[in-house]
Amino acid sequence: MMAGEPMNDPGADGADIVLQQARAWARRLAVGRPTAADAEALRRWCAQSATHAQMWRRASAEWREMGEVLQTVRQRIPAAQVARPVSPSRRWFVGAAVATAAGVVGMVNPPLGLWPSWSEMGADYRTAVGEQLSVALNAHIQLLLNTQTSLSVRRADPLRVELIAGEAEIRNDGQAPLEIQAGSGRIQLAAGCVEIRHLDNEETRVLCTEGQAELYHADGILTLEASESASYGTGHTSAAVRNTGAAPSDWRQGYIVFNDTPLVDAVAEINRYRSGRVILMNDRLARQRISGRFAINDTDQAIDLIRQLYAVHVRRVANVVMLG
DSSP states (O other): OOSOOOOOOOOOHHHHHHHHHHHHHHHHHHHHHOOHHHHHHHHHHHHTTTHHHHHHHHHHHHHHHHHHHHHHHHSSSSSOOOOOOOTTTTTTHHHHHHHHHHHHHHHHHHHHSSHHHHHHHSEEOOOOOOEEEEEEESSSSSEEOOTTTTEEOOSSEEEEEEEEEEEEEHHHHHHHHSEEEEEEEEEEEEEEEEEEEEEETOOEEEEEEEEEEEETTTEEEEETTTTTTEEETEEEOOOOEOSOOOOOOOOGGTTTEEEEEEEHHHHHHHHSSSSEEEESSSSSHTTTEEEEEEEETHHHHHHHHHHHHTTTOOEEEETTTEEO
């Protein structure tokens, strides 16, 4: 069949593929330097079927709306507060729209966190949005990476793991020494299990669930026994805090749990588990609170509860959800 010759409608099964092709066209024309030949090629592509023409209209409308959304977000959220990692291959047109304005700076601190930073792209192991990954470094050391987590391994003596960003459980059966770097702290785990959370704009948190771990920081050395946790940032370390029991964190069980959590913090956590972005559009709503237990694979439950509790308007543009 010639490139410009009409074809049979692809039907429902092929509609998603056609939509992805349409979005690729939208990105190419928006961020590149389209020529007359590009325009003619697009005309031939749209002429292949009614579905092709329909999906092009949808993709171009999404692109226009996304530009409006990003302009609003840039006005409301400082760039330093919005970095969160997401796989670029999965959500192309959001990242491309931002990249047009952000350029090289956006690769260091990605706007809205819609793709990994340079340091995360160099990780040995990295999980996508909503993904969890189990890794056996050897017969004695096991890793479990939560969503949007980047981790590097230096196979030296002792073995060293660096948690670049995200959240991970690290287990050592005691047969070999292990050192863990996370932010400004270093944890030695001779035998036992720790959970570490290291996110942008947050203190790093360490929970020892089994055995014993030693936390080394510029502020001093802290020993954590089973069921004890500590947090630290640049220049300070909290004292060890005893937790009730050493049950796995909620993410280990497939849930996000909020207990009278400010919506601004709850939405930041929801965004770690869903593709795209949830955005609070006004400060009044950001100050409200939420409690509940939500499945990681169905974060729309939390969005629905926010809508019901506070009678907010929900607007969806592709994979971006605006609450206001």
